[in-house]
Amino acid sequence: DTALAWKPVEIDAARRLRVVVIEFMARLAEKLAHANESLAKSNEALDAFAYIASHDLKEPLRGIHNMSRFLKEDYGHLLPQDGQENLDTVLKLTKRMETLIDSLLHYSRVGQLELFVEEVELNSALEEVIEALNLRIAETGTQMRIPRQLPRTFCDRVQITEVFQNLITNALKYNDKSDKWVEIGYLDAASEAGTALRTFYVQDNGIGIEAEQQEAVFRIFNRLHGREEYGGGTGAGLTIARKIAERHDGRIWVESVLGAGSTFYFSLPQGQA
Numbered sequence: 001d002t003a004l005a006w007k008p009v010e011i012d013a014a015r016r017l018r019v020v021v022i023e024f025m026a027r028l029a030e031k032l033a034h035a036n037e038s039l040a041k042s043n044e045a046l047d048a049f050a051y052i053a054s055h056d057l058k059e060p061l062r063g064i065h066n067m068s069r070f071l072k073e074d075y076g077h078l079l080p081q082d083g084q085e086n087l088d089t090v091l092k093l094t095k096r097m098e099t100l101i102d103s104l105l106h107y108s109r110v111g112q113l114e115l116f117v118e119e120v121e122l123n124s125a126l127e128e129v130i131e132a133l134n135l136r137i138a139e140t141g142t143q144m145r146i147p148r149q150l151p152r153t154f155c156d157r158v159q160i161t162e163v164f165q166n167l168i169t170n171a172l173k174y175n176d177k178s179d180k181w182v183e184i185g186y187l188d189a190a191s192e193a194g195t196a197l198r199t200f201y202v203q204d205n206g207i208g209i210e211a212e213q214q215e216a217v218f219r220i221f222n223r224l225h226g227r228e229e230y231g232g233g234t235g236a237g238l239t240i241a242r243k244i245a246e247r248h249d250g251r252i253w254v255e256s257v258l259g260a261g262s263t264f265y266f267s268l269p270q271g272q273a
Contacts, residue, residue, distance in 0.1 A: 175206030
């Protein structure tokens with residue numbers, strides 16, 4: 001009788017607990033939705049700020065560079081050796097700053113451009129990239145491998161072409177082997193969290209990346225080597241590639257062994273435009 005007397009109380013408590021949990025989850029979902037909306041607005045504002053700031057910085061920087069160049073051409077012969085060297089340093093620094101600003105401008109534009117998603121024949125896009133890099137491929141003696149034709153994929157053709165270009169360019173640059181090769185391919189379709197995905201890769205037998213640095217390579221202006229090593233660069237290419245992948249609701253990552261090469265993967269959801 002005592003057990004029967006407690007049973008209605010236990011059922012009522014369980015129902016109240018269920019209501020509390022449901023209400024909590026609903027409030028949490030609402031907060032997450034607001035947070036995502038705020039984050040999207042913040043990202044848009046950050047892109048706009050980066051564009052305006054970098055655009056406004058270019059003009060005075062160009063003025064400094066030109067005035068320094070005129071000063072060197074007209075009065076360089078009057079300056080002592082250390083003065084001429086200092087002037088050369090100013091010219092180099094302003095040129096590098098202009099390159100960084102151009103990269104920042106490009107990064108901000110990637111976030112502002114509307115995606116034009118359609119079914120793309122990626123093989124022709126890849127051919128364009130390889131043709132554009134043909135001189136570099138010949139100079140480095142790199143063997144290009146494409147094990148099988150790439151599948152038709154829903155994406156923004158221009159932006160995904162840029163992802164391939166950035167990844168292949170890096171594969172060509174960061175390789176000190178005598179027999180260099182780069183392989184471009186894809187994995188068979190898979191599903192992640194109920195979404196059909198197509199994963200592409202660019203693999204090389206280059207210098208590789210230490211495990212603790214494999215996330216750092218995607219940070220903007222972050223180079224793991226000296227400014228002029230391996231052909232130089234601003235360190236923005238992989239950041240731009242990640243942004244493009246994320247704008248497609250995909251992702252990009254790297255698997256690498258130091259001294260043995262790297263494989264960069266990027267996945268794209270296979271929904272229709």
